[in-house]
Amino acid sequence: MRDVYIIGAFSTAFGKKPETGFKALTREAYTGLLADAGLETGAGIETGWFSNCGMGSWGQRNIRGQVCFTPLVRDGLFPERVPMVNVEGGCASAMMALSGAFKDVASGEVELSMAMGVEKTFVPGDAERTKEIFEGGIDQMDPDEWRQYYAAAGETANKPFEYGPDRTVFMDTYAMQACYHMAKWGTTQHQIAIAASKNHWHGSLNPKAQYRFEVSPDEVLADRPVSFPLTRSMCAPIGDGAAGVLVCSKDYLDGQPAHIRDRAIRIAGLAMSGGKYRDLDEPGLSSVAAKKAYARAGLSPADIDLVELHDATSFCELYQLEMLGFCEPGTSGRFIEAGETRLGGRLPVNTSGGLVSKGHPVGATGLSMVSELATQLRHEAGDRQVADAKIALAENGGGVVGFDEAACAVAILARADA
Known part of the structure; x- marks a missing residue:
């Protein structure tokens, strides 16, 4: 396996953009990506990986990447005849696209590959279409299986599972896990609120964040309840956006000008894992992926300087800190409460604002995380550096x-x- 480097990373600002279509978002992210890599066109790109979850709800159920890139090919910005692989894996779609581009380069098949994620989840006046996009993230072929599973788990978590048209199963299941963690380890709702407040502060420093305002822990707790212990300020909003990454081989990188080589970021390790029906107290799939990534990088949690993690709710931040090996089980609430995950703390987490503040256009989210980390590792993050x-x-x-x-x-x- 060859070393793989990021030479370009870009994210649009995230937000509710009803007047901006998929092709316009793609163009904005792609041209920004070229500019970041110091390229006028993508003439050297040999493969493309396109991430999206919801375009089918807008009528484009197949060949999504090809459709979005056709105008760019016509304008001479993206090369002709490049294979474009469409990727969908729920909110993990963008990092799946990066994994494909990474493997293309690491295997020696190509010298330069692109991963691009584009998403629209905000549909004014049509909540059902937004709901349809997200409902694709859970088994619709046999829903009785997960309803029975959650009903039984609700008794263990001391939070009955509720299901209905005015609820979201995703937030309810995160809330059940939070209640279980609180009962088992003494984690508090206030500690979850501190995580949310911290990310809103980080987001206020990020010009590309969907929400750019601060919220105190008390204000987080006083916000509209979603599913106890979660309030609205603890949950990621819907929105639109795009993000992309260009990855290359060492040989390709060596042929670039010094100012490109100096900004290159090495992908030291990348790993994936798959989910299963597990017990509440069984480690989750992120712990498996993290152990693989650490092993491939030859590193440990102690070597990490900062983290972007998937806080679809602010409880997820507590949970993932434990799964990723940064905290012992049950200690993440106190770790956050002590200020360790804030800018200036021992392990800054979600300097972008995280999903709860930066936003969460699902097919673009993972690549926006990578873009934020590339900015940080290049020491170009300004006030949030x-x-x-x-x-x-x-x-x-x-x-x-x-x-x-x-x-x-x-x-x-x-x-x-490094």
Whole structure:
């Protein structure tokens, strides 16, 4: 396997963009990606991986990447005859696309590959279409299986499972896990609120975040309840956006000008795992992906300087800190309460604002995490810069199988001098 480097990373601003279509979002992200890599066109790109979840709800159920890139091919910005692979894995789709591009380069098949994620989840006046996009992330062929599973687990978690048209099963299952964690370990709702408040502060420093305002822990707790212990400020919003990454081989990188080589970021390790129906107290799939990624990178949690993780709810931040090996089970609430995950803390987490503040256009989310980490490792993050950042980790999960995500990816990124 060859070393693989990121030479371009870009994310659009995330937000509700009803007037901006999929092709326009694709063009904005792709041209931004070329500019970041110092390229006028993508003439050297040999493969493309396109991530999207919901375009079928807008009428484009197949060949999504090909449709979005046709205008760019016509304009001479994207090369002709390049194979485009369409990827869908729920909220983990974007990192699945990165995994495909990474493997293309690492295997020696190509020298330069692209991963692009594009998503629209905000549909003004049509909540049912938005709901349809997200409902694809859980088994619709045999829904009785998960309803019975959650009903039984609700007794263990001391939070009955409720199902109905005015609820979201995803937030309810996160809430059940949070209640179980609180009962078993003494985690508090206030600690979850601190995680949410911290990410809203980080998001206020990120010009591309969907929400750019601060929220105190008390304000988080006073916000509209979603599913106890979760309030609206603890949950990721719907929105639109796109993000992309260009990855290349060492040979390709060596042929680039010094200012491109100096900004290159090495993908030290990248691994994926799959979900299953598990017990509430059984480690989740992200712990499996993380162990593989650490082993492939030859690193440990102690080597990581900052993290972007998948906080679809703010409880997820507590949970994933434990699954990724940064905290012992049951200690993440106190870790966050002590300020360790804030800018200036021992392990800054979600300097972008995370999903709860930066936003969560599902098919683009994982690549936006990588873009944030590349910015940090290049020391170009401005007011939210992590001092002396050299090694970073991204965790991106998506879909639901019981209390697991259906898929998870963990990537470890490193400066060339790390």
